[in-house]
Amino acid sequence: MAHTKINPLEMAREQLRQAAERLKLDPSLHEKLKYPKRTLEVAIPVKMDDGTLRVFEGYRVQHNMDRGPAKGGIRFHPSVDIDEVTALAMWMTWKCAVVRLPYGGAKGGVICDPSKLSQGELERITRRYTSELKLIIGPEKDIPAPDVNTNASIMGWMMDTHSMNMGYSVPGVVTGKPLEVGGSRGRVDATGQGVAYVTEQVCLKLGKPLQGARVAVQGFGNVGSHAARCIHQMGGKVVAVSDVHGGIRNEDGLDIPRLIEQVSKTRSIIGFPGSRECNNEELLTGDCDILVPAALESQITAQNAAAIKASIIVEGANGPTTPEADVILEKRKVVLAPDILANAGGVTVSYFEWVQDIQSYFWEEDEIRSRLKTIMVNAFDEVWSMSQKHKVSLRSAAMMLGVARVAEAAKIRGLYP
Numbered sequence: 001m002a003h004t005k006i007n008p009l010e011m012a013r014e015q016l017r018q019a020a021e022r023l024k025l026d027p028s029l030h031e032k033l034k035y036p037k038r039t040l041e042v043a044i045p046v047k048m049d050d051g052t053l054r055v056f057e058g059y060r061v062q063h064n065m066d067r068g069p070a071k072g073g074i075r076f077h078p079s080v081d082i083d084e085v086t087a088l089a090m091w092m093t094w095k096c097a098v099v100r101l102p103y104g105g106a107k108g109g110v111i112c113d114p115s116k117l118s119q120g121e122l123e124r125i126t127r128r129y130t131s132e133l134k135l136i137i138g139p140e141k142d143i144p145a146p147d148v149n150t151n152a153s154i155m156g157w158m159m160d161t162h163s164m165n166m167g168y169s170v171p172g173v174v175t176g177k178p179l180e181v182g183g184s185r186g187r188v189d190a191t192g193q194g195v196a197y198v199t200e201q202v203c204l205k206l207g208k209p210l211q212g213a214r215v216a217v218q219g220f221g222n223v224g225s226h227a228a229r230c231i232h233q234m235g236g237k238v239v240a241v242s243d244v245h246g247g248i249r250n251e252d253g254l255d256i257p258r259l260i261e262q263v264s265k266t267r268s269i270i271g272f273p274g275s276r277e278c279n280n281e282e283l284l285t286g287d288c289d290i291l292v293p294a295a296l297e298s299q300i301t302a303q304n305a306a307a308i309k310a311s312i313i314v315e316g317a318n319g320p321t322t323p324e325a326d327v328i329l330e331k332r333k334v335v336l337a338p339d340i341l342a343n344a345g346g347v348t349v350s351y352f353e354w355v356q357d358i359q360s361y362f363w364e365e366d367e368i369r370s371r372l373k374t375i376m377v378n379a380f381d382e383v384w385s386m387s388q389k390h391k392v393s394l395r396s397a398a399m400m401l402g403v404a405r406v407a408e409a410a411k412i413r414g415l416y417p
Contacts, residue, residue, distance in 0.1 A: 006298040006322050008087035014323050016090070019399035022392065029407045033093075036086055037104075038062040042132040044110065046124045058129045060108040062142055063089035066409040069140055070106030071096060071347060073147025074154070076125075080109035084297070091318055092347070094402030095340040099379045101351045104406075106142050108133070114149045126154050130161040137162065139172030139358065145350050146176040148221075148296070152188070156181055172357035175350035184353035186368040187346075192226025192294075193369070194345015195316045197376040198337050199231060199290060202312055205384060206335065208289070211235035214253075216288040216310070218242050218280070219295030220269055223316045223343065225260055227292055232256040236290070240283050241269055247283040248275035284308060293320035294343075300325045308334065315339040321395075330393050338395035340402060341383050348375050 013034055020030040044056040059082055062070040072092040085107045092105030110129055114122055136142055146155055155177045162173045171182030179185065186193075203210040215236045217228045220243040228238050237253040245268045248254070259272055270277065278286065284293070284300065285307040293299050294316030300308065305325035313329070313336040315321065321329070321336065329336055349372055356362045387397035 006301065007083055008297050008319055009083040009090075011298070011319060011323055012087035012090045015395075015399055016403065018323075018396065019403040022390065022396065023400055023404055023407075025403065025407055026411075029410055032410060033064065033403065033406065036061045036063045036089060037065055038136065039082070039086070040133070040136060041082065042129065044125055044128045044132065046121065046128060048121055049118050056110055056112050056125055056129075058108070058110040058132065059085045060133055060136065060142070060144075061086045061089040061106060062136065063105040063107075064093045064406055064410075065104035066406060066413055067097060067104055068102035069104065070142040071101070071103035071145070071350065072106035072108065073145045074108040074110070074150050074158075075148035076110050076112050076114050076122075076150055076154075077148050078111060078113045079296075080111045085109045087297075088318055091340055093406055094399060095344050095347060097402040097405040098340050098383065098398050099344045099348055099375055100405075101347060103143075103347070103351070106144075107147075108144055109147075122154070123157055126157045127161045130158045131165060134162065134165050137173055139170065139354065143172065143350070143354055144174045145346070146222075151222075152176055152178045152183065155183075172354055175353040177353075182353070182357045184349060184356055184368065185363070185365040186372070187349045187353055188222070189226035189230070190349035190372060191223045191316070191343050191346030192228075193230050193372065194348065194376050195223065195227040195292060195294070195314055195342050196230030196234060197345070197373055198342040198380055199227075199236070199292070199312070199314045200234060201377060201380045201384075202314065202335060202337050203290075206312070208312075209235075212237055213289040214239045214287070215290045215292065216240040216283055216286060217292045217294055217316075218247075218283050218299060218320075219293070219317060220259075220263065221294070223346075224292065224294035225263065227294055227316050228256050229260060231290075231292075239288055240278060240286055242278075242280055242283045242295070243269050245270045247278040247280060248272050249278045249282075249286065250275045251287075290314065292316050295320070298322055300329075302328065305329050306332070311335065313337070314342045316343050318343065326393070326395060336394060337380075338398045341379060341394070341398045344379065345372055345376060348372055
């Protein structure tokens, strides 16, 4: 099914408008929150392996820093554009506020296709991009992290490049690094783990057991695979997953640990024993109790929302559901745990990593998981209570909480000069 391209920035601003309206927010504060504090666009000249020179485009957007330094991932993807990065930075602002982290929101991106680049080319792009960000990143300014098509190795290169520019090691400049250079235990699977915790809480509130519930997961990258693994361990039956190559289903449930093993070897879910292939639309609208969209934004739209059979949606990706689809799902009484709550596990453990780097004192994994669960459950309870009090959806409640907290910080700090 062909979908109309949806502008993510328009989508983010519409969500802000609705929250501001419900909060009766001062129009001047609403106006301030509509725009990013700072936008940087950079050219990244890189010598390719064949000796030619290519120039890649990169961005870093800092949406708001009233609650603390900016925080947000870096994505390497061919579809990256400034509106997408700005929208993602705005969502990060609300996300950090919802889980009460002392951060504002930021996001970065480079227009490239990592699958068509060698390791050397990828490293050179990363290091030049990091050098261009030198003036605006740092532990007290803006702390990047992994996102789509970036990982611990890329964060290690970023940390090293910034450290070389500063003349001393600065482990706190990025999070999601390898353990050996200041990374945190529990960071790799933190976003997926957080999605699983929120899924469990939704089921508890609704009185629907997660044990035996049929779950479909769109996207089997870092977030989707770990969410599927954790939900599988909690007793959920993952009946369908998809990746960039397609989708697979097994009505009796997929063996997620074995599937993860296959993906680590073949980089694809296709051909997994005991499964049949399905396309993306079938995954989204197929028979299941819980749907976890964990791929890219704008996947659930006005065109397919009415066909979704899941009664619970937990957003692992950023912005996977459009405002028009939200209206349809709400009318159908589908309970949707929004991205700014459900996938906040990653930024939460990134916060833990940043704290550990600053203190040069590192925690055990059990402590990290315990702290993560406490924060996610508390945030879920606050969002649920707001939803019940104002008789609004969980997305509206999360947006109201996030926007209110950022607006209050902006009001307290005032304007300078």
